[in-house]
Each structure stands twice: as structure tokens, then as C-alpha cells.
Amino acid sequence: MAVAGNTLLHVEHLTMRFGGLVAVDDLSFDVNEGEITALIGPNGAGKTTVFNCITGFYHPSEGRLGLRHGDAAAWDMLDALTDSGARYRSQRGGTLFLLERMPDYLITHQARVARTFQNIRLFPGMTVLENLLVAQHNRLMRASGYTLFGILGLSSYGAAERAAIDKARAWLERVGLLDRADDPAGELPYGAQRRLEIARAMCTDPVLLCLDEPAAGLNPRESAELNELLLSIRADRGTSVLLIEHDMSVVMEISDHVIVLDYGVKIADGPPRAVRDDAKVIAAYLGVADEEEVAEVEAEVG
Amino acid sequence: MSASGDRAGEQPRAPRGPAGPIPAARAIDRLASSVREAAITAALAFGLFLPLIGFETVTNMRNEVTLKTRWPLLFAITAAVAIGRLAYMLTLGPALGRRRLRAAPAPSAWRARAGGLFVPFAIALVVLYPALVIVLNGSSGALKWIDNFGIQILIYVMLGWGLNIVVGLAGLLDLGYVAFYAVGAYSYALLAKTFGLAFWILLPLAGILASFWGILLGFPVLRLRGDYLAIVTLAFGEIIRIVLVNWVDLTNGYAGIGGIPRPTFFGIPFNAGDDGFAAVFGLEFSPLHRTIFLYYIILALALLTAYVTVRLRRLPVGRAWEALREDEIACRSLGINTTNTKLTAFAMGAMFAGFAGSFFAARQGFISPESFTFIESATILSIVVLGGMGSQIGVAIAAVIMIGGTEIMRELDFLKDIFGQTFDPTQYRMLFFGLAMVVIMVVRPRGLISRREPSVFLRERKTISADLVKEGRG
Numbered sequence: 147m148a149v150a151g152n153t154l155l156h157v158e159h160l161t162m163r164f165g166g167l168v169a170v171d172d173l174s175f176d177v178n179e180g181e182i183t184a185l186i187g188p189n190g191a192g193k194t195t196v197f198n199c200i201t202g203f204y205h206p207s208e209g210r211l212g213l214r215h216g217d218a219a220a221w222d223m224l225d226a227l228t229d230s231g232a233r234y235r236s237q238r239g240g241t242l243f244l245l246e247r248m249p250d251y252l253i254t255h256q257a258r259v260a261r262t263f264q265n266i267r268l269f270p271g272m273t274v275l276e277n278l279l280v281a282q283h284n285r286l287m288r289a290s291g292y293t294l295f296g297i298l299g300l301s302s303y304g305a306a307e308r309a310a311i312d313k314a315r316a317w318l319e320r321v322g323l324l325d326r327a328d329d330p331a332g333e334l335p336y337g338a339q340r341r342l343e344i345a346r347a348m349c350t351d352p353v354l355l356c357l358d359e360p361a362a363g364l365n366p367r368e369s370a371e372l373n374e375l376l377l378s379i380r381a382d383r384g385t386s387v388l389l390i391e392h393d394m395s396v397v398m399e400i401s402d403h404v405i406v407l408d409y410g411v412k413i414a415d416g417p418p419r420a421v422r423d424d425a426k427v428i429a430a431y432l433g434v435a436d437e438e439e440v441a442e443v444e445a446e447v448g
Numbered sequence: 449m450s451a452s453g454d455r456a457g458e459q460p461r462a463p464r465g466p467a468g469p470i471p472a473a474r475a476i477d478r479l480a481s482s483v484r485e486a487a488i489t490a491a492l493a494f495g496l497f498l499p500l501i502g503f504e505t506v507t508n509m510r511n512e513v514t515l516k517t518r519w520p521l522l523f524a525i526t527a528a529v530a531i532g533r534l535a536y537m538l539t540l541g542p543a544l545g546r547r548r549l550r551a552a553p554a555p556s557a558w559r560a561r562a563g564g565l566f567v568p569f570a571i572a573l574v575v576l577y578p579a580l581v582i583v584l585n586g587s588s589g590a591l592k593w594i595d596n597f598g599i600q601i602l603i604y605v606m607l608g609w610g611l612n613i614v615v616g617l618a619g620l621l622d623l624g625y626v627a628f629y630a631v632g633a634y635s636y637a638l639l640a641k642t643f644g645l646a647f648w649i650l651l652p653l654a655g656i657l658a659s660f661w662g663i664l665l666g667f668p669v670l671r672l673r674g675d676y677l678a679i680v681t682l683a684f685g686e687i688i689r690i691v692l693v694n695w696v697d698l699t700n701g702y703a704g705i706g707g708i709p710r711p712t713f714f715g716i717p718f719n720a721g722d723d724g725f726a727a728v729f730g731l732e733f734s735p736l737h738r739t740i741f742l743y744y745i746i747l748a749l750a751l752l753t754a755y756v757t758v759r760l761r762r763l764p765v766g767r768a769w770e771a772l773r774e775d776e777i778a779c780r781s782l783g784i785n786t787t788n789t790k791l792t793a794f795a796m797g798a799m800f801a802g803f804a805g806s807f808f809a810a811r812q813g814f815i816s817p818e819s820f821t822f823i824e825s826a827t828i829l830s831i832v833v834l835g836g837m838g839s840q841i842g843v844a845i846a847a848v849i850m851i852g853g854t855e856i857m858r859e860l861d862f863l864k865d866i867f868g869q870t871f872d873p874t875q876y877r878m879l880f881f882g883l884a885m886v887v888i889m890v891v892r893p894r895g896l897i898s899r900r901e902p903s904v905f906l907r908e909r910k911t912i913s914a915d916l917v918k919e920g921r922g
Binding site for chain 2: 201203250251252254255260261263267268269270271272273275276279280281282283284286287290293296297299303307311315324327328329330332333346347350
């Protein structure tokens, strides 16, 4: 099966079962490079489960999750890689990863997929700056000679740490938290914690940023700021974004592509405008049983 | 919603009605409630001490066990408890309550400056300690003060700092830390006796062996958290001790290993012979030389531990440990290999215990499994918890209070003049230990120094309040 060239993440037949419960059922979709893709659906539709499968926190019961770095021709290796049993394969400036075979930390470290959490998970007792340095752990670890040179105080680590701090400073400036750099993260207001979590994820240099309800609990002004931030991340760095969101103002305004899940099954997939008018989506959201009633409801709502 | 709930809980209302109009009535009220409280406490104390103090079993001349009653003592103790409680309720209790309501005052500039001078001053004091003691006590009295106090406390400071890496930084509750201390001690004893290797070669070797066992323990407990982790580490400590007891061919069981070679001064032994330290340096022989030498070895080892820990905290691995304590799932989402991070914490902590263990064996010249019981793990852990998890200075202060305090009970001979010649203060050491723990935990629930110093800063270093810092759940 050919995968389109600009596809970044290719999800095929993803199924996740918890005992008898099928949380995600035979889900396939693509995330295109440089686009903002929204994953929406009513509560309990399995959106976060999909995220957990992509980022390695769950190992899917079935399915294939391919992720490409570099050259689009890498997708030609998909079947060969699947048969080989390896986690990834490189050729001519392109690398293909099979995420379902990788543990969570390698998905961030090697495949460069970063994520945030629905209920914010910062390190509350560490400062804002420390939070951003922890995100650059692997690069700093290498620079410190896996601690050995660092203990001896060799200068190569000092330079790497300064670079890491400069990078953190740049992100703090961008999310408007530079003044709070030396405050503990747990003391920040809620909206600032959300922005910090995104900045922290971006400090891992991801190719795909997965955001689990980034606008939850934000007021309209903060939501608008979030939209700007996400658009600027995409514009400046070409980072693709996959987000779960309930706030339709965020979804409809910034996403290029919307996927709708209901009871673990994909019910719609397309540009935001088309999805918004889809009868099945309306039925899923309004909880109406069949299509005739949808027409009635639509007529009532206008 | 929760904030308003908290506030309601914090402000105790006046017992009855609005404050002010009839102070006499309020005073009587308070007195009555205090008396009631004291009576309840007395009843509790009576019930508790009735079997413990009220009765005594005595073996008489014909080897029969007879029961003796000690009513006066029982009533005296109960009365003392009741009066103590009453006094607390009337004086100290309300004052503590008022203090809790006040916001914590911002640390003044004076205190900050004194805090900055504390560490150099403390290091200077411990470096000059032997000289100070010799001046004050003469060379015959100094031996006890350097050995029983100086060396003993420094061993526990070092163990506390080592365990601090595992418990305080990485947030992994380890109840079997003494196992690594034992591995270090037996490594030194066996290798030195069997192969005749020198202390300075075996010291790093003991550290490496202990950290190897630390990693070995780390693997099975990687998936465990909190209480479960604590239980498995506790079991590990006991396994090591029981192996030492039962593997008689290797360890000589309960009888222990004696005649362990003592460290030499770069090849010069500390004895009265012609090639001994005293003869070579033209001094009069004194056992004090060796003790002072040992004191500086353990001081150097403890300072090494502190230095390495301070550096590690500023390196990525140290930050990863603290991040692990704060939120393990977030760590995984940032590409941190939590398995390796936990194992390095166990290995590092165990390595310092191994150093301390080999020093212990070299100092004692004799080791047996008796020295590595669970109570040692508990002592070291309580030093870390009382000092404030993660705080090096706090751990050092706690070790001085807990170990120095219990040792000093041996010295309080003047108490015999008060309580009679049969009174032995040494027997109350554990009581003191427990009391000190309770007092510290009441006054400072998160340890002596509970604030966290950030490892890096952009503009200014701000300490982080203990309320925000997580304790770790394994």
C-alpha cells in the first residue's frame, strides 16, 4: 500500500483492547507534515488512548504506527521494516520508525514525538528553567560524558549547558514566562502552566507535537494566545501538531485536518468545514440516535 | 472551594461566643478543657504503663519468677505525665497554635548572610576538631571524643548523604540501605585478609562491589512504587544479613571476622614497633595517632560524598533524579530512560555506603552481622528524613543531633547524683532518640531544612518552599 509522500505519521488498523473493552477499534488515519491535525470526539471516544499508543505509554493490541523523518521515499521501506522486526530503518536521508515497537522514552528521544498531558504534568518543585533543562536531558547527558566528564568539571559540559539555557530562555520568551524563570513551576497560574508544558515539550525538538486538550481550562483570551502560539510553532519550525481538543474555537480556527472518533471508531476525517457539517459528527456530539432525528435537530438549531 | 475550606480549618474559633466581653469566663473555660485533656492523658498513661512499669518480674533465690508491684513509681510517672500535659495545654500549646497561624516571616538579609557562612565555618570546625579536643581534654581524654563522637558521627553523616541520593533526590524509599554498608565492610574484611590488599586499593573496590549490588537490587524493584518498594528493599537488607549469618565458611557467621588489617599511613603501620608511625616520625607512641588518621580519612570520604552529590545535582543525571521524584510519567514523555536513571541512583547511593562500610571494617578491626541489622537502616533513614529530604546540611545536622545526642548520654554521669547510683543514662539512649524524632517532626514536619535549592538559575536563586516539592512515590 502506498503512503502519500507528505505523510508524517501513518496509523493503520490501530486497535487497543483493555480486557473485553475495545477502546480503539481498527482506526486508520494519516497526519501530514507541517499540518495541524485535530482529533476530536465526545468524552470516552478513545482519543487519549490513541495518544497513549502513539507516544508509547500503551502498547497497541493490533496495528502499525509508522513515522517518517526526512526523505519521503522512506515510506517505501514500510513493509520491509515491518517484516524485519526492527524498530527503525534508515536510507538515503530518510528514516522510518515503527512506534508500536518502541518504548515510550525512545519515541521522544529517537522518533522525536513529544506530548503534553490532559492534567498538566510539570515538575512542580523544580523551577521553570529546570523544567526546560530536564527536557533537554539526553543531549546534556551526552555532553556531560554520561556524568563522568561532568563530575570532573570538564568544560565541554559547561558550553552545552549554556546552550541549553539559551534555548530554554528563547522558549520562555516565546511563551511569555521569562520573568518567572526562577520560580517553581507549581506556583504558576494554570494558563502559564499549560504554556510551560508546551514549551517543555518543544525543548525536546520534536517533529510531531501531540497536545492533549491544550485549551482545557483556558479563558477565551488565553485560548486565542494558544492558537497563535501553535500557528507560530508550525510556521517557524515546521513542527506538525496533533491535538485533542474540545474547544471548537481552537479546532475550527487552526486545524488543517480534523479526525472525529466515537466509541473508538473513526466517523469522519477531512477539513474542518466538511467535518463540522457531517451528519454523523453532529449525531455523535448531540447524542441523537438516527439520521432523521439529526435532520430535525439541525432544523431546530438552524 | 478547597481554599476557603482550608481557611475555615486553620482559624480555630474561640470556645464559646464572641471574644472579648468576659475574659474571666474564657480563662475558666480554657482551664477546664485543659484539666479534662490532662485527665484523659493521665488515664492513657496509666493504661500504658500499668503492665510496663506497674509490674515487675523478679527471679528469686530459688530461681522462681515472682511478680512485684511498683505502685508508687507508676503513680509518680502518671502524675508527671498529667502535669506535663496540663502545663503544655496552658502555656506551650496555644503559643504553638498562634505561631502556626502567622505567615512564615521572610528570611532576613542577616540570616541569609549567616547561612552563606555556615558551610565554610562547619568545615573549618570539623577539620580543626581533633586539635580542639586535644587542647580541651588532653591527649588521654581526646581519644574517646575523636573516636566515639567524631568518627562515629561522620560515618553516619556519610551514610545519610549516600542514602539522601536515593531517598531525597530520586524519591525511592530504601529501607535496606545497611545491606550495601555490609557489602562494603565484608568486601574489605575478606579481601584484605585473604589477599592482603591495602586499604586504599580495597576502598574503591568495596564501593564498586556495593554499587554492583545496588544495581542488582535495583532491577527487581524498578516496577515497584512507594510502600511496595520499601518492603522489598527491607527484605533485601535482611537477605544480605541472613546470608552473612549462615554462610559460615565465608563469613564465619555470628562469630564475625576479627583481625582485619588496619589502614596504614602510606605503608607505615600505626604500632609501637621500630618501623611504626611514631618511631618513623620521632614521636612518642600513642594510640591517638591512628584515631586521628582515621578521623581525617572518614572526613575526606564524607566531604567527597558531599562534593560529588552537589555536583551531581547540577548535572543532567541529578536533575533527572529530582524530576523522577516529581513526576515519573512526565520524565518518560521527555525521553528520559527512567530505568537507567533509577539504577544510577541506587548504584551511587550504594557506592557511598560501600566506602563507609570498608572504612567501618578498617576502623573496628572486627565485624559481625550484628552491626548490620535493620535498626541501622532505620537510623540512617531517620537521619535523612529528619534532616529534610534532599538537604545536605540538614542531613549533617540531623546526624550530629541523633548520633551525637545518643552518644553523649553515655557521658552524663552527673545524672547519677540526681537519680541515684543505679541510674544508667545509657539505657535511655533510644528513648532520647525517639523523643528527638517526635520533637523534630512536630516542629518541622518536612525535616530541619525542607526548602529546596534550585540547581540552576537565570537571574536570581530563589529557594523553593517544601509545600511544592514532592516526596516521591518510588
